[in-house]
Amino acid sequence: MNRTAILSDIHGNLAALQAVMAHIETQKVDRLVCLGDVVGYGPKPCDCLDIVMDFSFCVLGNHDSSALFDPEGFNAAAEQAIFWTRSQLEKRDDRQASDEGPCVSRRRMDFLCGLPRTVREDNVLFVHGSPRGPTNEYVMPEDIQNTKKMEKLFSLVPHLCFQGHTHVPGIFTTDSTFLRPDDLPDGFDVTDPDIQLMINVGSVGQPRDGDPRSCYVTFDGQHLEFHRVEYDVEQTVSQIEAESELDNFLGYRLRDGR
Template sequence: MRIALLSDIHANLPAFEAVLEDLQKQKPDAVYCLGDLVGYNVWPNQVIGLIRSHGIATIAGNHDLKVSKIHPSKETCSTEKSSEYAYKLVGSKERDYLLTLPRHLKVEFQLHEDTLNMLLVHGSPRSINEYLLEQLPEDYMIEMVKEFKADILCFGHSHKPYHRIINSRENGADHFHHLINTGSVGKPKDGDARACYVMLTIGPPASTKSHDGVQVEFIRVKYDVEKAAQAVELGFLPDAFADNLRKAY
């Protein structure tokens, strides 16, 4: 089974459209979005519309939940640039959708006599705002995946993609866990301005006892970065957001 994982679109419509076009070529069996549909750019409603029309199962990100505190205003335009402008653009129906998104999704695979549990979160299983950075101590990550019974833990939030394999060794036997940060579709922070998403392959060799049984591919997609950056500059968002897109930091 091939599963596409994407996250952190952040209202970047050109980037998301490019990823959707690439997904049509890739033809995954399932697509999941790990949150943060809005924030930082001017197309939140269009992105939400595409997520819904494509039937992409989605969980809430920390930016999605910010709309509960910032209500749409009749005067969304202002003479002052502000990051809050991105949330004021969210329509009432779109706001209701964001606030009903689940926090986690769990998927269970039964392969041969082994069970693989995949947990999808935005930040971490413990907090939507926690950054699971690649350099975190292995003991900390082992404690977390054991607490939440996650053989495959998928998350976003930091916008920095990586795949890390750790071994919890239970009862003297190997037990491998896969930690997968999907990177960001609409606001990469790893120096590569292209949109990023993950293709996860769960095949017959997949097992908690196998180090290499789960295949993870990071797919980078070119899109019109300048169009997205100029939309920021022409709107009422901080110009620094445009620089973030161009330089991917």
């Protein structure tokens, strides 16, 4: 497998995405993929989509889906943000890629409409939520105590499953362990074909593990590594404060990685 940078949960945070993209330039990767939730919460959904549209692939996240359809199970701030996001995506931009090409807004919506729920490459699965519920199911660190849930999830994992959605990075193993990035300073070897792992790559745009830095993973088929990247949090906070239809809390939480 080519050396791959795996990003997830960008959530319209352009400052974070730009910092991660700059860091990726130092990693000699062959391709970039995204595990969904390009939009939602953050103040720059269109700019983030324009970048991700050039990735090798992206899977559908629950916020991406909700930008197209009505959100389900969102709290008030998240619901308000997704309706605002939809309004941004629907704004007509008359700049044309070519005389015959569709307007930019249509290309963004078409991109979201075409996102797959899963991508599988040999024995590696890519989802947003979980192998059982690719778009919506959360797999939290505390789920290692839920034996039945974990057994069912791992029964659907071919070898490796990369996922996001919780914004909490780490590796789930079949022996009921959750390994956090701090536990893996040298990364993790995955050459044993008999092991099964679920790898949460964390969040670019809204980390929730108490570390405000963006997180992503590099993977070359044999070894994976977590990367934390600092970005200008206050820039994103200011951009959210400038949008009256976005709850300021969505910016303030970024300062604490919550």
